[in-house]
Amino acid sequence: GQSLEQPSEVTAVEGAIVQINCTYQTSGFYGLSWYQQHDGGAPTFLSYNGLDGLEETGRFSSFLSRSDSYGYLLLQELQMKDSASYFCAVTDRNDYKLSFGAGTTVTVRA
Amino acid sequence: DSGVTQTPKHLITATGQRVTLRCSPRSGDLSVYWYQQSLDQGLQFLIQYYNGEERAKGNILERFSAQQFPDLHSELNLSSLELGDSALYFCASSVEGGINTGELFFGEGSRLTVL
Numbered sequence: 001g002q003s004l005e006q007p008s009e010v011t012a013v014e015g016a017i018v019q020i021n022c023t024y025q026t027s028g029f030y031g032l033s034w035y036q037q038h039d040g041g042a043p044t045f046l047s048y049n050g051l052d053g054l055e056e057t058g059r060f061s062s063f064l065s066r067s068d069s070y071g072y073l074l075l076q077e078l079q080m081k082d083s084a085s086y087f088c089a090v091t092d093r094n095d096y097k098l099s100f101g102a103g104t105t106v107t108v109r110a
Numbered sequence: 111d112s113g114v115t116q117t118p119k120h121l122i123t124a125t126g127q128r129v130t131l132r133c134s135p136r137s138g139d140l141s142v143y144w145y146q147q148s149l150d151q152g153l154q155f156l157i158q159y160y161n162g163e164e165r166a167k168g169n170i171l172e173r174f175s176a177q178q179f180p181d182l183h184s185e186l187n188l189s190s191l192e193l194g195d196s197a198l199y200f201c202a203s204s205v206e207g208g209i210n211t212g213e214l215f216f217g218e219g220s221r222l223t224v225l
Binding site: 045102103 | 112114143145151152153154155158160165166168198200202211212213214215216217218219221
């Protein structure tokens with residue numbers, strides 16, 4: 001099976017930088033994804049890392065270290081609209097599942 | 111708008127009843143995934159279909175079943191409902207198995223309340 005760990009909550013002020021860490025365990029790791037979900041809404045895809053390194057998409061960046069079974073999502077220049085839950089998810093090559101972590105609630109304060 | 115359509119958006123029913131949730135994937139997507147999200151919880155993978163065939167199964171209860179039809183829409187059937195089944199049920203789709211980019215397109219969900 002798969003297990004993922006990420007912090008439950010993070011609070012920061014507008015304009016700040018937040019890093020959400022994710023550690024995972026899975027027998028057939030293929031890639032790490034990140035999703036954003038506003039309260040009760042549909043999760044939306046943010047980024048994917050299949051190889052080690054940093055992927056940058058606007059204010060958001062995601063990093064992966066396969067050897068450490070670790071990744072993070074970096075949110076820069078925080079805005080109020082970034083207040084949401086953020087989930088890491090691993091793709092397993094053995095069973096094609098996309099398994100999600102419990103999510104990190106990010107609260108942005110003025 | 112992700113292009114994934116789920117109906118109904120809200121459903122209230124009683125314990126012991128049976129409900130069917132419906133999902134139409136994005137045009138061209140062959141894979142459909144079902145996830146359950148209980149209050150303030152993560153997304154629990156239930157089951158995946160690819161082009162009509164079951165491809166992966168999560169911790170789906172025996173009271174739950176699903177299928178994907180030839181037109182690629184999918185239905186999730188929940189029977190003998192219990193209070194603990196109250197949750198948001200999301201459907202997601204991808205072109206293939208989602209294994210290449212990890213990108214799934216989620217519908218707005220069906221909120222089930224069991225009283």
